[in-house]
Amino acid sequence: MAGEAHGASLKERLWLIAEKYYIPATILAALAIWLGVIGAFLFDLQVPQAGQEGAALGGVPGGAAPAQLQPDVTIVLYADELPGGRFGFGLSPDNITSPGPEIRVKAGQVVELRLVNLGNLRHGVAIVQSVEKTNPVVLFNAIVGPPNNPIPPGGEGSVIFVASQPGEYYYQCPVPNHGPKGMWGVFIVEP
Ligand SMILES: [Cu+2]
Numbered sequence: 001m002a003g004e005a006h007g008a009s010l011k012e013r014l015w016l017i018a019e020k021y022y023i024p025a026t027i028l029a030a031l032a033i034w035l036g037v038i039g040a041f042l043f044d045l046q047v048p049q050a051g052q053e054g055a056a057l058g059g060v061p062g063g064a065a066p067a068q069l070q071p072d073v074t075i076v077l078y079a080d081e082l083p084g085g086r087f088g089f090g091l092s093p094d095n096i097t098s099p100g101p102e103i104r105v106k107a108g109q110v111v112e113l114r115l116v117n118l119g120n121l122r123h124g125v126a127i128v129q130s131v132e133k134t135n136p137v138v139l140f141n142a143i144v145g146p147p148n149n150p151i152p153p154g155g156e157g158s159v160i161f162v163a164s165q166p167g168e169y170y171y172q173c174p175v176p177n178h179g180p181k182g183m184w185g186v187f188i189v190e191p
Pocket residue numbers: 087122123124173174175178183
């Protein structure tokens with residue numbers, strides 16, 4: 001009997017202990033989960049930001065900018081065919097010229113170059129050293145719609161790059177023979 005009573009009181013004591021710690025334990029667990037959620041949120045936010053700063057300041061010459069880079073400037077280029085067998089570019093859909101308009105950015109800027117294809121043919125755009133009939137040398141890895149996969153009619157695409165070196169360059173459609181038909185323009189990176 002004494003043993004039974006002792007056992008019961010032990011059981012009661014265990015229940016009391018369980019009740020005593022149950023609520024604080026639940027609160028602690030909830031806090032731990034919230035800290036984990038907030039920690040993961042902050043971690044996710046901070047890691048890409050650190051990468052962005054490093055890339056924007058470091059600016060690997062000729063290298064592609066990470067996709068997370070926030071552009072300083074966005075250039076929307078419209079591509080189209082013109083009467084007389086000429087092809088051209090414009091900064092608005094209703095002002096396509098052959099060759100295209102001069103574009104200026106500042107050295108170190110993160111540039112988003114977006115191509116909108118208004119034409120009936122496939123087109124693209126690339127920043128190049130010189131306008132070539134085929135295989136132009138692409139600078140800053142800035143190319144939208146490479147020759148083996150140009151942007152289809154009605155389509156659009158974009159690239160983000162760091163204009164890391166001042167100089168006078170060009171942009172051109174990398175599809176073979178489109179450059180000589182007027183699909184190019186001057187691209188200046190100001191110091
Ligand atoms: Cu083209």
